[in-house]
Amino acid sequence: MVGTSRFPALSRLLHWLMAAMVLVMLFIGIAMVSSLGDYHRLIAIHKPLGIAIFVLVAIRFINRLLNRPPPLPADMPGWQRFAAHGSHVVLYVLLFVLPLVGWGMLSAGGYPIQLYGALHLPPILPHNATLYTVLRTTHTVLAFLLFATFLLHFGAALMHALIFRDGVFQSMASVRVGRRR
Amino acid sequence: MPNDFGRSRYRLLDFHNRRRLWQLGGIGLAIVCVIGLFAWAAGWLSPGRLTQERMIAAFTKANGLHSGFRYNHAKGVCVAGYFESNGKGAALSKAVVFRLGRTPVFGRFALAGGDPYMADVSGAVRSMALDFELTDGEVWRTGMNDIPVFVVRTPKGFYEQLLATRPDPRTGKPDPARIRAFLAGHPETVRAKQVIAAHPFSSGFANSIFNSLNAFRFIAPDGTVRAVRWSMVPEDAFEPDTPAAAQKQDRNYLFDTLIDRIHDGPVRWHLVVTVAGQGDTIDDATIPWPASRPHIDMGTLVLTSVSGEGHGRCRDINFDPLILPAGIAPSDDPILSARSAAYSRSFTLREAEKKKPSAVRVATSGKGE
Numbered sequence: 001m002v003g004t005s006r007f008p009a010l011s012r013l014l015h016w017l018m019a020a021m022v023l024v025m026l027f028i029g030i031a032m033v034s035s036l037g038d039y040h041r042l043i044a045i046h047k048p049l050g051i052a053i054f055v056l057v058a059i060r061f062i063n064r065l066l067n068r069p070p071p072l073p074a075d076m077p078g079w080q081r082f083a084a085h086g087s088h089v090v091l092y093v094l095l096f097v098l099p100l101v102g103w104g105m106l107s108a109g110g111y112p113i114q115l116y117g118a119l120h121l122p123p124i125l126p127h128n129a130t131l132y133t134v135l136r137t138t139h140t141v142l143a144f145l146l147f148a149t150f151l152l153h154f155g156a157a158l159m160h161a162l163i164f165r166d167g168v169f170q171s172m173a174s175v176r177v178g179r180r181r
Numbered sequence: 182m183p184n185d186f187g188r189s190r191y192r193l194l195d196f197h198n199r200r201r202l203w204q205l206g207g208i209g210l211a212i213v214c215v216i217g218l219f220a221w222a223a224g225w226l227s228p229g230r231l232t233q234e235r236m237i238a239a240f241t242k243a244n245g246l247h248s249g250f251r252y253n254h255a256k257g258v259c260v261a262g263y264f265e266s267n268g269k270g271a272a273l274s275k276a277v278v279f280r281l282g283r284t285p286v287f288g289r290f291a292l293a294g295g296d297p298y299m300a301d302v303s304g305a306v307r308s309m310a311l312d313f314e315l316t317d318g319e320v321w322r323t324g325m326n327d328i329p330v331f332v333v334r335t336p337k338g339f340y341e342q343l344l345a346t347r348p349d350p351r352t353g354k355p356d357p358a359r360i361r362a363f364l365a366g367h368p369e370t371v372r373a374k375q376v377i378a379a380h381p382f383s384s385g386f387a388n389s390i391f392n393s394l395n396a397f398r399f400i401a402p403d404g405t406v407r408a409v410r411w412s413m414v415p416e417d418a419f420e421p422d423t424p425a426a427a428q429k430q431d432r433n434y435l436f437d438t439l440i441d442r443i444h445d446g447p448v449r450w451h452l453v454v455t456v457a458g459q460g461d462t463i464d465d466a467t468i469p470w471p472a473s474r475p476h477i478d479m480g481t482l483v484l485t486s487v488s489g490e491g492h493g494r495c496r497d498i499n500f501d502p503l504i505l506p507a508g509i510a511p512s513d514d515p516i517l518s519a520r521s522a523a524y525s526r527s528f529t530l531r532e533a534e535k536k537k538p539s540a541v542r543v544a545t546s547g548k549g550e
Contacts, residue, residue: 031224035232037518037519039525040511040517040522077189109499109532110497112320129532132532133529133533136529154215155212158211159193159205162204162207162208163193163204166190
């Protein structure tokens with residue numbers, strides 16, 4: 001393998017930071033919708049964390065355009081390449097759309113969009129019961145889809161690390177500075 | 182890396198390669214573990230846990246399902262007006278609403294209970310829910326009741342009470358044996374009911390005192406934190422709740438009296454904040470605080486208009502008591518988070534349901550909202 005074989009350090013940092021945030025987010029999300037006693041504590045983290053992910057995914061997308069990821073190994077079969085690219089597109093879209101749907105859903109429900117203390121965001125949609133209902137359901141469906149895509153991503157990463165041993169896992173998991181192996 | 186054996190390293194299923202099968206199995210197990218953790222967080226592995234779903238199911242069991250209405254405090258009417266702060270609260274809480282000046286308010290009066298068509302009866306718990314639209318874009322929502330203390334201490338207590346007082350399908354009335362059993366296990370409810378019985382009900386919404394019941398924390402500009410409870414104390418004089426014969430004929434006599442009262446002119450309440458003293462119980466709304474605690478009159482709530490739920494702003498709003506501006510924070514009272522959670526679930530469910538007209542009708546007064 002020649003040329004760049006690792007993700008740029010900034011890309012790796014953003015990836016692992018967001019990985020932790022998104023996992024925490026998914027678990028908080030599923031826990032809070034059934035919880036009574038912990039509901040408030042959880043939702044008080046869920047909202048600002050969601051907006052933070054929204055901002056970070058925008059930064060990450062720009063970073064991806066500026067610092068291209070290393071190419072996949074040449075001998076990787078076509079269907080695996082397709083699955084890799086496809087799942088990354090789905091991940092990016094979900095990470096961008098889920099917080100936006102959450103923001104829109106709170107707007108449509110007539111809720112203030114509180115982040116921390118007096119810091120809040122303006123509504124992005126009109127207050128409307130039908131709109132709220134549609135977005136509230138969409139938020140749940142997309143969250144489950146994100147969890148499923150994460151599982152796929154997690155499984156594929158382990159396969160690259162343990163079975164294929166093709167350097168794809170290392171290209172993201174390496175802690176070294178620089179892009180060359 | 183060269184490709185040994187001429188066989189692709191990407192080949193997934195190779196039944197002659199035992200090591201590969203073990204590795205695939207290990208990866209599968211790792212994924213199952215993550216799914217298991219997710220299921221645990223979701224509460225799917227603990228069917229005995231009291232969840233939002235079970236709490237709402239208890240409301241439906243007790244009251245039946247009434248499409249489009251709140252699962253509790255179902256019968257209500259919308260009001261609007263403003264809060265005129267006198268500035269005295271600014272030293273206690275940095276919330277913008279307590280600075281000298283006016284904050285637009287809308288709200289809802291309701292009767293506790295999940296039946297939107299219940300008859301107004303003396304002894305029914307009345308509630309006042311308010312939404313303050315702060316000048317800096319923040320929102321403060323509060324839901325208050327006209328009882329001096331709350332009847333249960335925990336979400337579980339609330340759930341058990343709901344089931345204990347649900348009507349017996351044979352008699353249509355609560356089963357006394359079930360209520361006795363509940364009270365036997367909840368001495369705090371027995372004590373709270375005695376406190377409530379010592380406070381007579383007033384003749385209507387307009388001369389009722391509405392109390393936050395649960396404690397909150399006020400954060401002062403200098404960072405000092407104080408536990409508080411608040412009340413809306415009416416300017417309209419107290420009259421005992423002895424409905425006249427004509428009123429007894431009117432299933433909506435409490436609401437109709439309120440509507441007439443607001444059409445006659447603005448109705449006023451004073452926001453009176455009580456500061457907890459040393460040793461006062463902060464996380465238990467069944468216990469009253471001593472009357473000697475400092476009371477601070479922080480301003481006047483002025484309600485100037487009333488409208489039916491179909492036209493007012495109050496129906497499609499969740500009066501979640503934990504929508505608080507900076508300067509007001511929740512106490513550790515477990516009921517608060519549970520109220521927030523149950524209201525949220527109720528809101529999501531009812532917004533998806535077909536709306537039906539409220540039993541409370543408001544004739545157009547020309548004053549509008």
